[in-house]
Amino acid sequence: MILRLGLLLMLIAALASGGLALLNTQTAPVIAENKAREQEQARTEVMRSLGVTRFEKRVADDGLVYYRAFDERGVLIGYVTVARGKGYSSTVETVAGYDTTFHVAGLKITFQQETPGLGTKSQEIRKGETTPWFLQQFAGKDATTLAVKKDRGDIDAITGATITSRAVTNSVREAALKVKDAVAHEPVPIGQPALSDTLAAEIGSAASREEQP
Numbered sequence: 001m002i003l004r005l006g007l008l009l010m011l012i013a014a015l016a017s018g019g020l021a022l023l024n025t026q027t028a029p030v031i032a033e034n035k036a037r038e039q040e041q042a043r044t045e046v047m048r049s050l051g052v053t054r055f056e057k058r059v060a061d062d063g064l065v066y067y068r069a070f071d072e073r074g075v076l077i078g079y080v081t082v083a084r085g086k087g088y089s090s091t092v093e094t095v096a097g098y099d100t101t102f103h104v105a106g107l108k109i110t111f112q113q114e115t116p117g118l119g120t121k122s123q124e125i126r127k128g129e130t131t132p133w134f135l136q137q138f139a140g141k142d143a144t145t146l147a148v149k150k151d152r153g154d155i156d157a158i159t160g161a162t163i164t165s166r167a168v169t170n171s172v173r174e175a176a177l178k179v180k181d182a183v184a185h186e187p188v189p190i191g192q193p194a195l196s197d198t199l200a201a202e203i204g205s206a207a208s209r210e211e212q213p
Contacts, residue, residue, distance in 0.1 A: 038110060039095065043067060043080045046097030046106030050077045060182035069097070078105055079179050085171030087114050088163040092122070096143070096172045102180050104138045104146075107172060112164070119164035134158055134165070143176035 043055060047069045055067040066081040078099040085092050090113035097105040109123050109132070122134050129136075137155060138146070146169050147153025150162060157165035 039082070042095035042108045042110055043069075043097070046095055046108050047078060047080060048106065050097075050099060050105050052077060055080065058182070058186070060178075061185070062182075064178050064182055066179045066182060076100060079183065081175050081179050082110075083168075083171035083175035085167030085174075087112060087167040088119055088161070089114055092119075092164060092167045092171065094168055094172060096175050098143050098176055098179065102143050102176050104141050104143050104172070107135045107138055107168075109135070109168065114161065114164045118158070118161040121158045121161060122164055122168060134168075138169075138172065143173060144180065146170075146173040146176075 044052060050069070051071045052069045053072045054070050056070065058066050058068060060066070064081070066079055068076060069078045069080055071077050078097060079102075080095065080097045083094045083096045085094075091111070092109060092114065093111035095108045095110055097107070099105050112119065112122060114120050114122065123132050124134070125131065126133050134156075141154070145153070146155060148155045148157045148162065148165050148169050150157060151166070153169070155165070155169050
């Protein structure tokens with residue numbers, strides 16, 4: 001009797017495990033598709049103020065994924081990447097948009113599981129506004145030097161949620177520095193002179209003009 005009961009429980013467990021595996025196989029692609037769509041919408045949102053119309057994906061040698069953003073004329077207007085920082089009770093994920101000088105164009109927190117009423121205020125939108133009040137203060141600031149005021153920066157931390165505030169602020173800064181370094185090492189397209197060569201040519205041309213009588 002005991003043996004029969006044990007076998008029955010094993011059969012039920014096997015069926016349940018198989019069912020969960022099948023469900024995961026069916027839902028995983030849908031979850032991934034929804035995540036990709038959410039990220040795409042967030043990229044557009046954080047660069048909307050600069051007039052973005054398309055993105056070009058790049059992967060740096062170290063595996064960093066970032067996007068070059070272009071306007072309707074095909075002019076490069078900035079970069080977008082995902083910043084991740086360890087918060088109080090979760091990893092906070094922020095889609096970060098920068099202009100070509102790495103000042104913040106826009107931010108959107110796409111994932112967090114912070115303390116309700118404290119860290120979750122990082123996504124709180126006040127009545128009559130369209131973006132979280134905490135993120136508004138980042139707009140236009142040099143992303144490579146961001147820090148909360150407790151760390152001698154100029155970002156006001158959320159009251160009672162300094163760790164969450166640091167997670168967002170520091171991750172956006174570190175992401176900007178990584179993208180900036182990746183951009184500096186991007187290969188120059190064939191037929192296009194390197195920036196240093198262009199500057200040298202311009203200096204040489206200017207010098208020649210000055211020497212002419």
